[in-house]
Structures are given as structure tokens and as C-alpha cells.
Amino acid sequence: MRVSTQSFYQQSQSAMNSLQTNLLRTQQQIGAMTKILAPSDDPLGATRALAVSQSIALGAQYSASRGQAKQTLSLEDNALSSVTTILQNIKGLLVKAGGTLTDADRGAIATELKSNMDQLQGLANTDDGNGQFLFAGFKSGSAPFVNQGGNVVYAGDQGQRMMQVDVSRQMAGTDDGRSIFQSVQGGAGYVTTSGATNTGSGVFSATSVVDLAHADYGKDFSITFSGTGTAADPLMYALDTVPAQAIPPTPAVFTAGSPISFGGLQLNISGTPAAGDSFKVSTAKNAGTDVFATISDVINALKKPMDNAGPGAQANVLNALSTANRKITNAHDNVLTVRTSVGSRLQELDALETTGAGRTLYDKSYLSDLQDLDYPAAIAEFYQRQTALQASQQTFVSIQKIALFNYL
Known part of the structure; x- marks a missing residue:
């Protein structure tokens, strides 16, 4: 089979270009990591x-x-x-x-x-x-x-x-x-407050909860005092919700220090409140x-x-x-x-x-x-491709020197 000089050059150039491209790509991979x-x-x-x-x-x-x-x-x-x-x-x-x-x-x-x-x-x-x-x-x-x-x-x-x-x-x-x-x-x-116009000596205690299930629990309440504190006109207190209910509350006789219960709560008032004094118990x-x-x-x-x-x-x-x-x-x-x-x-x-x-x-x-990149593999591939390119180049140089005139 005869290989023309032109075909030889084209095949050799194509092979070396491919090897050089692969070598360059491996170099770029190593450089870009x-x-x-x-x-x-x-x-x-x-x-x-x-x-x-x-x-x-x-x-x-x-x-x-x-x-x-x-x-x-x-x-x-x-x-x-x-x-x-x-x-x-x-x-x-x-x-x-x-x-x-x-x-x-x-x-x-x-x-x-x-x-x-x-x-x-x-x-x-x-x-x-x-x-x-x-x-x-x-x-x-x-x-x-x-x-x-x-x-x-x-x-x-x-x-x-x-x-x-x-x-x-x-x-x-x-x-x-x-x-x-x-x-x-x-x-x-709950927070208890005394009326701003109170004149008596009534002092309230802490408000305690005694019945969470009471129907009125969670409402605000007022305690209002009336009477002079004499036998004929005893000191009374009335309990009501705030705002006031339609039916007025029934007053009760006040005894200093005795518990006052309402709406699931209990409160003690010591001292002597005056008529008109009030206390408010609010959430x-x-x-x-x-x-x-x-x-x-x-x-x-x-x-x-x-x-x-x-x-x-x-x-x-x-x-x-x-x-x-x-x-x-x-x-x-x-x-x-x-x-x-x-x-x-x-x-x-x-x-x-x-x-x-x-x-x-x-x-x-x-x-x-x-x-x-797998660096060991990439470096090995680099040297492999570099050797292949060098071998291809040297082969091309050696083959192109072969001519009939060298043997005449």
C-alpha cells in the first residue's frame, strides 16, 4: 500500500494536534484545580x-x-x-x-x-x-x-x-x-386598689384565688362601704362586678380581718374603712x-x-x-x-x-x-500525554527523513 507524502503529513499533523489538545486540557485542569x-x-x-x-x-x-x-x-x-x-x-x-x-x-x-x-x-x-x-x-x-x-x-x-x-x-x-x-x-x-377619695384606715391584704371554676372568676369587682359603724348603723360592705350588675348587690356587715369572698377570690381588709370608701379588685x-x-x-x-x-x-x-x-x-x-x-x-x-x-x-x-480534580491521576495523565506527544513528534521527524535518495 502506498502512502502519499501529503496524506502522511495530514495524518501526522492531525495526530499531534489531538495529542497537544489533550495535553493542554490536562494542563488547564491542573491549573484550575x-x-x-x-x-x-x-x-x-x-x-x-x-x-x-x-x-x-x-x-x-x-x-x-x-x-x-x-x-x-x-x-x-x-x-x-x-x-x-x-x-x-x-x-x-x-x-x-x-x-x-x-x-x-x-x-x-x-x-x-x-x-x-x-x-x-x-x-x-x-x-x-x-x-x-x-x-x-x-x-x-x-x-x-x-x-x-x-x-x-x-x-x-x-x-x-x-x-x-x-x-x-x-x-x-x-x-x-x-x-x-x-x-x-x-x-x-389580681390587682387591688383603694379609692382615691378613701378617708378610712382600711388596709387590704393580698388577693388569693380560692375557686378557679367560679362563674364570676375573671371579672373585675368593687367593694363599697356604707354606715357609721355604730350599733344602730353598722359598717356594711357591698360587692359588685365592674361594670355593675343590673341587680344591686346585697350589703353585708363588715368585720375587720374577716375574709371577704367573691368571684372565686378572697380578700382581707384590716382597719376601719369609712362610709363611701371603696376598693377595686381587677384583673x-x-x-x-x-x-x-x-x-x-x-x-x-x-x-x-x-x-x-x-x-x-x-x-x-x-x-x-x-x-x-x-x-x-x-x-x-x-x-x-x-x-x-x-x-x-x-x-x-x-x-x-x-x-x-x-x-x-x-x-x-x-x-x-x-x-x-484527582491530582495524582491528573499529573500521571499529564506526563503520559506529554510523552506520547514527544514520541509522535520524534517519529514524524524520523519518518520524514526517509527518502530513496538517501540510499542511492
Whole structure:
């Protein structure tokens, strides 16, 4: 068989070009550290690698969101921890104020309570270090609790900034100030208050629950006194719901210290109430839930002179302290509940981070299997192709020198 010179050159050039192309591709794979240089190299593998890369990128974004949520929730937890300490201090001051003190002593306690309230307002206006207030809801650009005419009012809203911390999980990164400082839990205790115009020496005790199944349990009640307390006109009290029922209540004779039962509740009143005096027993929600207003009210009560006042004024202060103590206890319980929720969210973030890290590790391992280059095999292939190319080139050079004229 005769092979023409032209055919020989074409076949040799084609073979060397193919070998050179394969060698170049192996060099590119080693340089790029991947075995897929173009989707055409492995269409299925390239498609899977793209999907896995997107999953890894999405996981990184979720991880960043979890980190941001953890930061804000940790700041909130620290703030609520300080709030809890302040509320405990306030409860201690209220107990202390109920002792035998002078007007100066009560004034000093009132000053200390004012200092605690200012600290509480400062904590309620905690920001994240970037000018965003934690407890302002969606109005995070301005302080949520402001002083207006001596009263601390809430200027934020009840929005919660939600963060996407996983594929199907949104989490509140903060809580609004109203739900923390102006709310109580559903199971908070009843609050008893004395009438603003009371003149008698009646002092109420803590309200206890004796029958949760009572038909009137959960309603607000009023206790109103009448009579002069003489044999001819004994001191009487009447119980009624608020708002008042259509049928007036039947009065009963009052005996100091004897339990008064109503609506599944029980209350003791010591001292001697005057005719016209009243006491209101309200659910925690209806009694007023603003912790700042509660502290302000008890400060005003402690500032009133009592050294030369009668039993009626002293009873009003003791009742004001009892009311404030109950409300502060309810507020303290509410803050603890919110802090528990914050702790649960932080714990969930840790669990999601562990799950996300495991998922990312699996995705990276799978991506490595899809596109990472086997360096030992690639280097061996490189040298193999390089040797084949060199052999082909040397063969071509040697063969092209063969001619009949060399043997004549």
C-alpha cells in the first residue's frame, strides 16, 4: 500500500494536534484545580455542581442571618437581665417603704425609685450599636420610650422584625417595648386598689384565688362601704362586678380581718374603712400594665407628708405600696417570660446552626466529588500525554527523513 507524502503529513499533523489538545486540557485542569472546565465536559455533573453551589451560597446567607439574629437576641437578653435586676430592686424598696419611716425616709426611697425608673427607661431604649433601637418595633430609628410631661410613653409600634434563619423558619430578632414594659401575662395575679377619695384606715391584704371554676372568676369587682359603724348603723360592705350588675348587690356587715369572698377570690381588709370608701379588685390586664406609670404612682404616694397625718393617709400609702408591689411582680413575671422566649430562640439558633453546618459540609463534600480534580491521576495523565506527544513528534521527524535518495 502506498502512502502519499501529503496524506502522511495530514495524518501526522492531525495526530499531534489531538495529542497537544489533550495535553493542554490536562494542563488547564491542573491549573484550575477542577475536572470540569466547561459544561460540555460533563453536562450532568456541571448541572449538579451548579445546584450544590447555590445550596452552599444560600446556606451561607442563612448562617449570616442567624449570626445577626443571635447578636440582637443576645443584646436583648443582656438588657432584660438588667431589667430583671432593677425590678427586683424596686420590689425591695417597696417592701422597705412599708416599714415605720419618716417623711424624709420615704422621700429618700422615692428618689431612689426615680433613679431606678430612669435606669429602666435607659434599658428600654437600648440600641444595637448601629442606631437601631431594640424595643421600638418597626420604628427602630428613634427611641421608643420618651418622657412627655413627666410621664414615660411608648412611641414605637408592636411590629416584630422577622429574619429568615433557615429554609422554612422565620424568627423574630427583637421584641417590641409594649409587650415587655406595658403588658402582663394571661395568668398574672389580681390587682387591688383603694379609692382615691378613701378617708378610712382600711388596709387590704393580698388577693388569693380560692375557686378557679367560679362563674364570676375573671371579672373585675368593687367593694363599697356604707354606715357609721355604730350599733344602730353598722359598717356594711357591698360587692359588685365592674361594670355593675343590673341587680344591686346585697350589703353585708363588715368585720375587720374577716375574709371577704367573691368571684372565686378572697380578700382581707384590716382597719376601719369609712362610709363611701371603696376598693377595686381587677384583673392584671384591666388594672394597668404600664410599669413606668406604676413606679411613677408609687413615687407620688411616697412624697406625700405623713408624719402628722391621720390613719387614713397612712392606710392610703400602705395600699398604694401593696398595689405597686403586685403590679411590679406582674411586670417582673412578664419580663421573665419574654426573656425565656429569647433564650428559647437563641437555643433554636444554635440547633439550626449545627444543622446548617452539617448540611453545608455534606454539600461541599458532594461538590468536591463532582468537580474536584484527582491530582495524582491528573499529573500521571499529564506526563503520559506529554510523552506520547514527544514520541509522535520524534517519529514524524524520523519518518520524514526517509527518502530513496538517501540510499542511492
